[in-house]
Amino acid sequence: MIKKNQIIHNTFFCIFLFCFILLVFFPFYWMVNTSMxxxxxxxxxxxxxxxxxxxxxxxxxxxINYQAVLKNTLFLHSIANSIIVAGVVTLVSLLLGSFSAYALGKLYFRGKKIILYLILTMTMFPRVSVLSGLYSVIRFLHISAIQSMILSYFLFTLPFTVWVMTSYYRQLPSSLLEAAYVDGATPFQSFFDILLPLTIPAAVTTGLLAFIAAWNEYLFALTFSSVSPKSRTIPVAIAMFSGTVSRQYPFGEIMAASVVITLPLLILVIVFQKKLVAGLTSGAIKQ
Structure with missing residues (x-):
């Protein structure tokens, strides 16, 4: 009876797993299929x-769709814009986020909990609620479209980075810092030489998620690049694709461009696969 129940359980699990894989991967397969x-x-x-x-x-x-996309100079220029914007946002978010997470996770000072709650609150605000005010400020200061996107993306990448990295720094044993202080190390030396190397898997995981968020962002990019078409990032450039003839919607080219911009993310995941898995599981064991 137990063996029969186990067979039934395994059968239903295999059916569920097959349906789940089909549901997840079929849109990507259809994208590639349409692009060809x-x-x-x-x-x-x-x-x-x-x-x-x-x-x-x-x-x-x-x-033919890939040839048309790769010959599109505006699309190629948008790839360069996205690399610049997403790269700068990720690096600066990791740099500032690591310093902030070290202070919030390992140092003791008044108001630390309040700051953490404020950071968490910032991640809950819908982006559209600050878009109009932010656009007015940026227009008043005459900031370029690329710089505007970089500054505005910090609104959602930096709080996320600080909050996630803080949880990783909390998992590190405090005895490491105490030993460093006994040996005469300053707080900065303890952070840079001891704790920072231990959080590389977490930084890779958080940085990759921040990069994907900045790479795929559409609303801010559409708003700030509306007066500067050469500053469009990839999502906006794809949305602005037009057909070669009147009233044509270029489904094939859009799907081909989607495949092209998915490849860098896929390559990043493959290259940092080990560190990505280590970062996702580093908080699973209590120190």
């Missing part, structure tokens, strides 16, 4: 699961 179809193939009804020739119905993938 021509205009005629996209107009076929019903839609096909693989690129097929609309006459012979043979498997016939096409790279």
């Amino acid at each position: 179809k021509t205009e005629n193939q996209l107009m076929m009804t019903p839609a096909t699961l693989v690129p097929l020739d609309h006459i012979s119905m043979k498997f016939l993938p096409s790279s």
Whole structure:
């Protein structure tokens, strides 16, 4: 009876796992599938699961959408803009976030809990609620679109980085700091030489999440680059794609561009895979 129940349980678990994997990966598969179809193939009804020739119905993938995207100078320029914006935001957020997390996680001073609650409160505000006021300030100060995006992205990457990194610093044993103080180390030396190397997996994890958030951000980028098309980042550039003929919506090119911009994120995850897993699980064991 127990064996029969276990078989039933395993069967339902396998079915659930298959449905979950299908639900998660099918949109990505459909994106790649659509990016490899021509205009005629996209107009076929019903839609096909693989690129097929609309006459012979043979498997016939096409790279025409990728060629069009990679020849689009505005799209290539938007990739450079996104790399600059997301890279600067991530590095500065990690730098300031690590210092702040060290102070909030290991040092003792008045008002520390209040500061933590304020940081948590900042992450709860919807971004659209501060957009109009922030746009007015930036227009008044005559800040460029790229700089505006970098400064505005700190509103959601910096509180997130500080809050997450603080939890990692709290997990580190205080005996390390006490031993460093006994040896004559200053608080900065204790942070830079002892604690910071131990939090590299956590920094990689937090930095990657902050980079993805800045890389995919659309609302602020659309607002601040509205008067400067050359400053558009990738999400805005893709949204502004137009067809080669009147009333054409370039589904194939949009999907091809989506595949192209997904590759850098995929490469980052693969390169930092070990540190990413270590960072996600570093807080699972109580010190």
